[in-house]
Amino acid sequence: MLPLMLFTLYAIVLVISVYTLRHYAFSLNRLLGRQRHPYVDIDTAEWPTATVLIPAHNEEAVIACAIEALLDVDYPPEKLQIMPVNDRSTDRTREIVDQYAARYPGRITPFHRTGGKPGKAAAIKDATESLASEVLIIFDADYIPAHGLVKQLVAPFFDPEVGAVMGRVVPLNAGTNLLTRMLDLERSGGYQVDQQARMNMRLVPQFGGTTGALRRAAVESIGGWHDDVLAEDTDITYRLLLNGWKTVYQNRSECYEEVPETWPVRMRQITRWAKGHNQVFFRYALPLLRERRTGLLERIDGLFLLGVYIVPCVLLLGWLLCIALFYMGAYALAAGALALFAAVSYSSLGNFAVFFEIGTAVHLDGNRSRIQLLPFAFLNFLASVIAISQAVVQQLRGAWHAQQLQWDKTERFRRTG
Amino acid sequence: MLWPLALCAVTGTMLALPLLPAILEWRRKTDAAPLRIYRKDEGDVRHFARTFRQFVRENMGEALRQATADGEPRGGTVGASLRYHVVGRSARPEWTAGEVALKRTDRMLLSPASLRLPRHWVFKGDLYCEGAINGGEGAIYRAILAAGDIHLAESSTVLRWLHTDGSLFVAPNSTLYGRASVEQQVVLGSNCGFHRLHSPRIVIGAEPMRTATPMELLEARPGPRSRWLVRGDVELPPGTCYDGDVVASGDIWIGEGTRITGSVKSNRHLRIARGCVLQGAVVAAEDLRVGPDCRVNGPAVAEGSLEAESGAVFGFPEKLTSVTAPRITVAAGAVIHGTLWARESGRTA
Numbered sequence: 001m002l003p004l005m006l007f008t009l010y011a012i013v014l015v016i017s018v019y020t021l022r023h024y025a026f027s028l029n030r031l032l033g034r035q036r037h038p039y040v041d042i043d044t045a046e047w048p049t050a051t052v053l054i055p056a057h058n059e060e061a062v063i064a065c066a067i068e069a070l071l072d073v074d075y076p077p078e079k080l081q082i083m084p085v086n087d088r089s090t091d092r093t094r095e096i097v098d099q100y101a102a103r104y105p106g107r108i109t110p111f112h113r114t115g116g117k118p119g120k121a122a123a124i125k126d127a128t129e130s131l132a133s134e135v136l137i138i139f140d141a142d143y144i145p146a147h148g149l150v151k152q153l154v155a156p157f158f159d160p161e162v163g164a165v166m167g168r169v170v171p172l173n174a175g176t177n178l179l180t181r182m183l184d185l186e187r188s189g190g191y192q193v194d195q196q197a198r199m200n201m202r203l204v205p206q207f208g209g210t211t212g213a214l215r216r217a218a219v220e221s222i223g224g225w226h227d228d229v230l231a232e233d234t235d236i237t238y239r240l241l242l243n244g245w246k247t248v249y250q251n252r253s254e255c256y257e258e259v260p261e262t263w264p265v266r267m268r269q270i271t272r273w274a275k276g277h278n279q280v281f282f283r284y285a286l287p288l289l290r291e292r293r294t295g296l297l298e299r300i301d302g303l304f305l306l307g308v309y310i311v312p313c314v315l316l317l318g319w320l321l322c323i324a325l326f327y328m329g330a331y332a333l334a335a336g337a338l339a340l341f342a343a344v345s346y347s348s349l350g351n352f353a354v355f356f357e358i359g360t361a362v363h364l365d366g367n368r369s370r371i372q373l374l375p376f377a378f379l380n381f382l383a384s385v386i387a388i389s390q391a392v393v394q395q396l397r398g399a400w401h402a403q404q405l406q407w408d409k410t411e412r413f414r415r416t417g
Numbered sequence: 418m419l420w421p422l423a424l425c426a427v428t429g430t431m432l433a434l435p436l437l438p439a440i441l442e443w444r445r446k447t448d449a450a451p452l453r454i455y456r457k458d459e460g461d462v463r464h465f466a467r468t469f470r471q472f473v474r475e476n477m478g479e480a481l482r483q484a485t486a487d488g489e490p491r492g493g494t495v496g497a498s499l500r501y502h503v504v505g506r507s508a509r510p511e512w513t514a515g516e517v518a519l520k521r522t523d524r525m526l527l528s529p530a531s532l533r534l535p536r537h538w539v540f541k542g543d544l545y546c547e548g549a550i551n552g553g554e555g556a557i558y559r560a561i562l563a564a565g566d567i568h569l570a571e572s573s574t575v576l577r578w579l580h581t582d583g584s585l586f587v588a589p590n591s592t593l594y595g596r597a598s599v600e601q602q603v604v605l606g607s608n609c610g611f612h613r614l615h616s617p618r619i620v621i622g623a624e625p626m627r628t629a630t631p632m633e634l635l636e637a638r639p640g641p642r643s644r645w646l647v648r649g650d651v652e653l654p655p656g657t658c659y660d661g662d663v664v665a666s667g668d669i670w671i672g673e674g675t676r677i678t679g680s681v682k683s684n685r686h687l688r689i690a691r692g693c694v695l696q697g698a699v700v701a702a703e704d705l706r707v708g709p710d711c712r713v714n715g716p717a718v719a720e721g722s723l724e725a726e727s728g729a730v731f732g733f734p735e736k737l738t739s740v741t742a743p744r745i746t747v748a749a750g751a752v753i754h755g756t757l758w759a760r761e762s763g764r765t766a
Contacts, residue, residue, distance in 0.1 A: 038700075038720045041741035043462070044615065044755040045716050146454050148461075158698040158716045160644065160662035160680040175449030188452070217642075244646045244664075254454045293648060295666070369448035372438040 002330055005321055006337075012318040013341045019311060020354075022304055026197035027360045036200045040252055042155040048134035050154055050213070051081040053127060055120045059141035060092040062258070066141050067100050067108065075150045081133060082108045084141075087123040088115070120209070121232030125225035133216060140210040142258040144172065152253040153213040163218035163245025164237065166195065167211040167253030176261050181373055182380040183259040183266070185358045192361035195249045203301035204241060205249035209233030210257070218245045231276025234306075238284040241302060242291050267387045274309040274391035281306040312385045313392050462598045462615040462756070466562050466580030473545050473562075477501055477527055481547075485529040492524070501525040501542070508532055531565060549583065571606075585616070607749060611763040615756045617734045621765050622749030642679045651683075655690070662697065671695075673708075680715060687719075705742065707731075718742065725751045 052070055056063050063084060070082050082104075084097040094112060101108045111127040128136060135154050139145055149167065156162045168191040174184035198205045207214070209232060219225065222239040229235045237247050260266040288294070288302050322338055325331065331338070355374060362371045433440075442448065461467075473481070476495045480503045484491060488506030495501065502524045504510050508531055516522045521539040526532070531548030534540070537555040544550065544558060549565030552558070555572045558579075566583040569575070573591040585599045589606035597603070599616035607622060643661030651665040655672035662679035663669065669683040673690040680697030681687065687701035691708045698715035699705060705719035710728035716739045717723065717731055723742035725731070727750035732738030737755030745759040748766040757763065 036720065038702075038718055041756075041758045041760060042716050042718065042739040043460070043758075044737045044739045046736050046738070155716075158680065159682050159700045159718070160697070161664045161682045161684075161700075170452045170454060172451050174451045175446055178443055181443070181449060184451070254452070256451065256454065293646070365452055367448055367452070369442050372442040375436050375439045376443070 002325075002328060005325060005328075006330065009318060009321045009325065009341070010337050012314055012321070013337045015311070015314060016318065017340065019304065022301075023194075023354045023357055025201075026193055027357050029197040029200050030193045030360055030364060033197075033200055035196070036202075037250070037252060039156040039159065039248070040152065040250065042158060043151070045155070045158065047076055047079055047151065047154060048157065049079045049081075049132070050075070050135040050137055050150065051083050051128075051131050051133040052137045052139060052150065053124060054082070054084045054139055054141050055087060055123050055127075056084055056089065056093050056097070056141040057087040057120075057123075058089045058091045058093060060089075060096060062142040063093055063096055064100070065144055066139060067097075069144045069146075070139070070150075071104065071107070072147060073145060073150045074148050075154075077107060080107070080150065081131075083127060083131075084108070084110050085123050085127040086110060086112045087120075088113055088118070117227050119227065119230070121225055121229055121235075122227035124232070125227045128216075128219075128225065131216065135213050136216055136219070137213040138210050139255070140257065143169070143210060144256045145211075146255065149211075149253055149255055152250055153211075156248045156250065157213070157215055159246075159248075161244075161246050162248050163215050163240040163243075164207040164247040165213045165253075166205055166207050166247060166249045167255055168192070168195070168249075168251050169208070169211050169257045170254050171259040172256035173258055173261065178373075178376060179263060179266060179380075180259050180261055181370065182377055185362065185370065185373065185377060186380065187259070188361035188365055189354070189358035191249075192251065192364050193357040196251045198301065198305075199249040199251070201301075202295075202298070204237070204298055204305055205247050206305060207233050207237045207240075207247050211253070211255040215245075218243075221245075229276060229279055230272055231280055234277050234280045235283070238280060238288065238302065238306070241294060241298065242284065242287055244293055263383065267383060270384050270387040271391045271394075274388040275395050277306070277309040278392065278395060281310065309388055310392070312381075312388045316385055316389060462596050462613060463580060465560065465578040465596060466598060469543060469545070469560070469562055473527065477503070477545075481527055481529050484527075499525065499542075501527060504528040504530075504532060506530075510534075536570070554588075605747075605765050607765055609765045611757065611759060611765075613756070613758045614753075614763075617737060617754055619753040619755075619757050621747045621751045644679075650685075689713075709748075714738070716740070722746070724748075725753075727751060731755065 054063065054066055067082065067084065086094050086097055097110045101110050113123055113126055116122055116126060135157055137150060137153055153165050153167055156165045169187060171180060171184045171187055173180050175181065195205050218240060222243050225232060226235050240247060260269055285303060285306055288299055291299065318341055322341065355377060358374060358377060359371055480491055480493060484503040484505060490503060490505035490511050492500065492502045500523065502510060504526065510526055512522065520537055521541065523541045525542035526540065527545045529547050532546045533551045534553050534556060536553035538553065539557045541559055543560040544562065546563040550561065550563045550567045552569045552573050554570040557574045558576065560577045561567060561575060561579045563581045566586065567579065567581045568586045569588060569591050571588040571590055573588065575593045578595045579593060579597040582600045584601040585597065585603045587593065587605045587609050590608050591606065592610035594612055596613045602618040602620065603614055603616045604620050645661060645663045647665040649665065650667035651663065652670045653672050653675050655674055657672060657675045660678045663677065664682045666684045668686045669681060671689045671693055673692055675693045677695045681695060682700040684702045686703050687699060687705045689699065689707050689711050692710045693708065694712045696714045699713055699717045701719045704721040705717065706724045707713060707717065707726060707729045709726045713731050719742035722744040723740065725747045727748040729751045731740050732754035734754050739756040739758065740753050741758040743759065743761040745757065745763040746766060
């Protein structure tokens with residue numbers, strides 16, 4: 001038993017050490033490396049036709065803001081279609097959307113869905129079946145796109161290798177309470193450092209499912225949307241990668257979003273993300289290893305990215321093993337591993353971004369005082385560890401009983417219409 | 418009883434002490450505002466011109482109207498320190514003795530009609546002109562807004578931005594830092610530096626005689642095209658016709674006279690030989706060289722340097738495009754319809 005425990009601990013320490021090095025590489029790249037923003041200067045072109053999809057399930061509080069912002073964007077109106085996807089709403093979402101469609105005929109073409117599979121992926125799949133636009137842009141209903149954002153998200157598609165584009169999301173309700181301030185820091189690290197470093201290093205930036213765009217031809221070439229996944233964004237990122245398409249990240253294409261303001265909502269959100277992400281891990285980890293057309297570094301980074309919602313469980317297991325080994329008297333045998341584990345654990349605490357990535361991001365964003373909140377990020381991490389571990393257990397139990405994953409919508413906090 | 422309590426209190430304080438800055442920031446919220454996003458048009462090439470025109474109308478509009486009516490020069494101050502001078506009927510600014518001695522003015526110059534400016538002067542205030550501007554040799558300008566044509570003499574420098582509703586003619590050895598938006602056309606002389614130019618027609622050197630052939634005027638076919646994905650280098654022999662996109666993980670060499678109906682992407686260097694027609698975009702992860710007499714209809718993007726040789730044409734007057742790279746060199750005879758944007762340095766040969 002003891003050798004097996006020791007072997008497991010050494011393996012965990014190895015995994016965590018590699019993740020730590022990866023995070024250090026990202027932070028150093030953002031501070032010292034060459035920054036890639038190759039498409040940001042394309043401001044004049046014959047823009048392709050684009051459809052903005054706004055998946056909305058009971059979004060009466062926020063949908064009007066999103067539509068208003070999209071009506072004001074800088075893009076040739078004859079080439080831009082706005083499509084609110086009303087997914088089985090039971091509140092006033094349909095009424096609000098129809099009012100806008102009546103006021104702006106031809107520009108807003110709603111898609112009302114009254115039945116079918118629940119979930120964003122299924123709704124988008126149904127809505128896009130009849131679309132002819134070259135580019136599909138997705139904004140969640142609580143997002144408020146800026147004037148120039150659509151052009152910025154479309155510009156990379158002039159590169160024939162690009163299949164998906166991801167912008168940066170910025171919490172609008174950052175100052176509401178301690179949780180939103182923690183999430184603001186986490187988002188900064190995740191986008192400003194993690195995503196941009198992967199873009200710089202030509203690795204695998206992730207399409208996040210909102211504030212992003214997809215080339216319709218690319219989506220069709222990989223078999224369209226999968227509606228049996230919880231993380232349709234991660235699923236499509238990996239299917240594009242496996243079929244020779246690139247996902248690019250545009251750090252300067254920023255869009256406001258609303259982050260959860262209560263811990264139960266946050267826990268449900270992270271649980272859904274973890275389940276969805278891990279579902280993709282089990283689908284594509286092996287195909288990715290076997291895929292020879294994709295570069296070796298991309299494949300390695302792709303695997304690490306797939307594992308981000310497993311690492312917190314691995315870390316938890318490592319801590320438990322350490323305690324068990326200590327009481328079993330194996331301290332001398334595991335001393336080196338324990339020391340290394342203690343050193344690297346701190347560097348692996350986080351989901352989107354670890355602590356020093358958050359520090360780097362806050363520095364790059366030019367903010368100062370909010371970095372002082374960093375010690376509290378540990379609370380966020382502990383909550384995430386619990387949520388992710390629960391998700392893994394539920395997923396394993398669900399797999400055992402052959403249950404389907406359930407979609408869980410994130411609650412909105414904005415009150416205005 | 419007292420000592421254990423005191424010990425607990427001291428221990429608790431020692432534990433909480435490192436968290437003090439976090440607790441203070443949590444309670445005081447000194448840095449809790451959402452990150453600022455550029456909501457409007459700050460990135461637009463005409464943004465400075467638009468805001469400056471608005472500023473002039475609001476603050477000096479009356480002085481300009483009076484100068485137009487009576488032809489008399491006048492001056493004034495806006496706010497605490499911004500001094501301005503409105504040029505009269507003579508079309509020649511009235512300089513102070515100090516300005517003449519230093520060959521420098523800090524005042525903002527406004528003219529209701531065309532303006533002729535002296536040689537080797539430094540204009541530290543912005544220029545606003547409702548007619549044409551004829552600049553002197555070796556002059557340095559902070560910013561220029563003109564309704565008519567702008568002629569910059571040899572070795573001129575614009576430090577921040579420039580806008581004209583007419584055309585811009587830049588003599589050799591001049592430099593345009595920042596943004597330049599021109600509504601009609603730009604003619605750049607040899608050895609000129611630039612950062613960001615936008616115009617329906619940007620001509621380098623002499624007027625080219627070449628006109629587009631029917632093949633060049635074809636648009637890239639919309640919708641899905643075939644995609645040739647190559648791991649490694651690609652060499653297209655001269656005279657190749659390819660209907661679709663070409664993507665390579667290595668270098669791409671495109672032979673003379675090649676026709677491609679889609680876009681081309683190289684993850685290293687992209688070289689396009691003489692007389693090729695590319696109806697889509699050309700993208701290079703490193704350097705891009707567009708050979709003589711080539712036609713590129715879509716955007717041209719390089720992450721390293723971009724070199725456009727004589728006779729290369731990008732976009733159409735009615736279908737503008739972007740040519741962008743950190744470093745750009747454009748030879749005489751090249752024409753760009755749209756935006757020419759060198760993030761680090763741009764230069765004409």
